[in-house]
Amino acid sequence: MSALLRAIGGWLAWAVGFSILYGLHGVACALGWPAIRIGPVDLQRLVLAFAWIVSVGSIAAWTWLQWRAAPGKIALLDWLARGSAAAGLFAMVISGLPVVLSAPCGTDAVPWSRGTIGMVGCSNGTRCRPAAPSATPEHGEALAVRDMVFPEEFG
């Protein structure tokens, strides 16, 4: 079983790294880290960049270990272990790029013509829903858009 797990080790490592990035990103937006400046960058970007570099570094180390590992019982599984490690490394680099390229917690309004997601009152008296339930007024540009369907219409 361990040989089989090794064969997908690189991808499993990517899955862990990717989950950490996404999870940290959610926590950072919720706790308002983008508003906390540390030198030229904000706390969120700093933490995420660090997590990304650690993830890439860990998978790179795993890849290096796989390429140096002694051959096992099944040559194909050794090859898969090396291949998945290299592919996981590549995937980690690519899928983590938004850490340095995109805006941290901003969202965009998407006009929504049907349906209703959680009725929340707006300040101007119009009943609206938040387009981004995850966004906060301070950091997430809580964008509310008019909702066309209201509960009463369902009788």
Added chain:
Amino acid sequence: MHAIWDRGPGLRGALGTVNHSDVGRRFIITAFVFFCIGRVLAMLIRTQLATPGSAFVGPAIYNQLFTMHGSIMMFLFAIPMIEGLAFYMLPKLLGARDMAFPRLSAFGYWCYLFGGTILVLSLFFGVAPDSGWFMYTPLSSKPFTPGINADVWLIGVTFVEVSAMAAAIEIMVSVLKLRAPGLRIDRMPLFAWYLLVTALMMLIGFPPLILGSILLELERAFDWPFFDPNRGGDPLLWQHLFWLFGHPEVYIIFLPAAGVVSTVLPVMARTRIIGYGWIIAAILALAILSFGLWVHHMFTTGIPHMALGFFSAASALVAIPTGIQIFAWIGTIWAGRPELKLPMLHILGFFVVFIIGGLTGVMLAMVPFNWQAHDTAFVTAHLHYVLVGGFVFPMLAGAVYWLPHFTGRQPIERLGKAAFWLIFIGFNLTFLMMHMVGLLGQPRRIYSYPEAMGWTWYNLLASFGSFIMAFGFALFALDVALQIWLGRHTQRNPWRAGTLEWAMPLPAPSYNFASLPSVSDFEPVTDDPQLALKLACGEGFLGEPRHGWRETMGSHMLTGRPEYIVLLPGNTLLPLLTAVMTGGFFVSILAGVYALAPVFLVAVAICAWRWAWTTTNGKNFGLLDAGHELALPVHAEAPGSPGHWGSVFAIVADGTLFATLVFGYAYLWTIAGGWPPPALIAASPIGGIVALAVLAGASLAARKATAVRATLTERRRFLWMMTGAQVVALALLIHETATAIPPPSSHAYAATVMVLFVYAAFHVALALLLTGFALARIRAGFVSDQRTVDVRVAAMWHGYALAVTAVVLLATKVPAMLA
């Protein structure tokens, strides 16, 4: 051999059969029946949309039509068809006589049949689900869907998912442990690799949906507000849970079909597959990557830019392993001498349709385009190109290719080709038009549209194409029927293929192989054209029937070295009875008779007890002759038996469900509005610490109970210690659940914490049940120094119960203490 493996006479034989060929055939036929029902619904949808302002059906019925069409095709057709093909074909490809847990396959089938029947019957009573196949909250929540329509979906689909989980465990253990001697993992047929990876994905992909369905049903039934933003819930949590399942689901459907392509295509091209290792690398990559894409179904929900970037990048990456497979297939055609026989025609159809679907998939992975096309008919067209291209055409190729195996008769090419062209033309006409009308702005799921929108001709042509496609499928069904009744008898290996399923008489006998092969090549039949004859003459392993036992070989996961003889159980009504009791549980919830649900749960536990009790008999057999001077123990007397691995994979699935539950808890805590909650769980940790301490102490006892050198008396003593600890821990957890948690309907926090505690208590109770079972088996003389699997399984689940209790207490008590 036939007398040993056959189903037996009469109705009892038909209901009690556990033979993999019977169960596989039933899955396939039932899935095809559901497919026909789904197709009829699709035609009704297209009839409604054919003209503007149509009065064919009203919006309420239309909502049921499209919801049921999607749900049937996804849950009652695609996945069960895969299960059926896997059950029928895997043992034959692997050189085995059955799957690892034949009764589990039969149980899965009955669950599927009953769950599917609940869903379909709801159509006739006018209470079919009507919130779309992904059942978004709050539309599917009680205030907006007050009837039982949504409950039918949640209950019916969860019932069917029980079948899928059973199949996943079964497939994994069968592929890893029940291969013919010498069938090393690097010589395994690609189809088995695909199914292994698919089963792993099902094991991890389905629990989030099961959890989501449980939570939504709890919300609907008891007003526990997991998805209600006014009480700390979040509708987006449902979307996360659904798509955590829903996106891998696409690959769960695609990969087995790609496995069919990788099996059939080289035979049609009269060569060997190119890039065996690369294809395996690609499917492993797809399997893991597909779990990192789910948010691309939620690009328009207002998710922050950076998260969009993460998932857009991962979505684009997935094109690479898909491309590797496509290139391997093209290379194989290039290197071979392809013949344009009927299976090849379907494969070419697959190439055209799936590649278009893949390209529109890359378009939709790009956030700006996704925002433009979201919720339009373009997305509907894309998903049909992916699923029909990536699943239906390959399965049609597989059907035509393997039908002689089922029927023992030759296909009728001309009729089959006419069916192909009707399906191909009809499909492209329908969904090409839908791409266009989607780009013109037609939203999906509308029941009507005004003529002034300019969508009329596109819709009319799409509807016309849909009916052409329906004629094609009808012709295909006719072709199959004619082949069964009028086709000429086929020769043993009509396609001159090299894989093991062709090394047997056609139609396949109930026992598959009179004796089991020894494999030393990728294509054993090509390697030794006389193999079928030799096996039929009993020249392989386990060729002598013994005591009426159902015997097959258990081998090393990697090397295929024989390790033990697996004694499989015979026909029994237990799977049917257990499925009926499981159905009783689900139906009592659906009917709102909640008091009956625990009664059925106890009945299920009694059936399961009886089931496990009759798995093995109580004798030590020592080493038995397996043929070719090889002597092996039976599986119950060897380490690493199928039952052991079945438990391991069940824990993996269960652990995924638990991890998803913890994710949901963390998600609500971090993201949802209305947090922190008004009231937290009582902060006192004493009860929890005591529960944890006794369980941890008992895990030491569990370790000693499973020690190799332990005597039976010692094992019994340690099991009793475990029992005592489990009783104490269970009582403490129940007390905590009853007294320390705020009312679950008050806030999503309280509801989630309640579910966490119930989950932990349930698993301690399960560990208690299994420990009691192990004690009873010792008392009855079923456990010996060699036969310890019952004790080891009990210890394994005890460890799991300890782990989840620890996580639940940490996740709930620590925040309460810090507050």
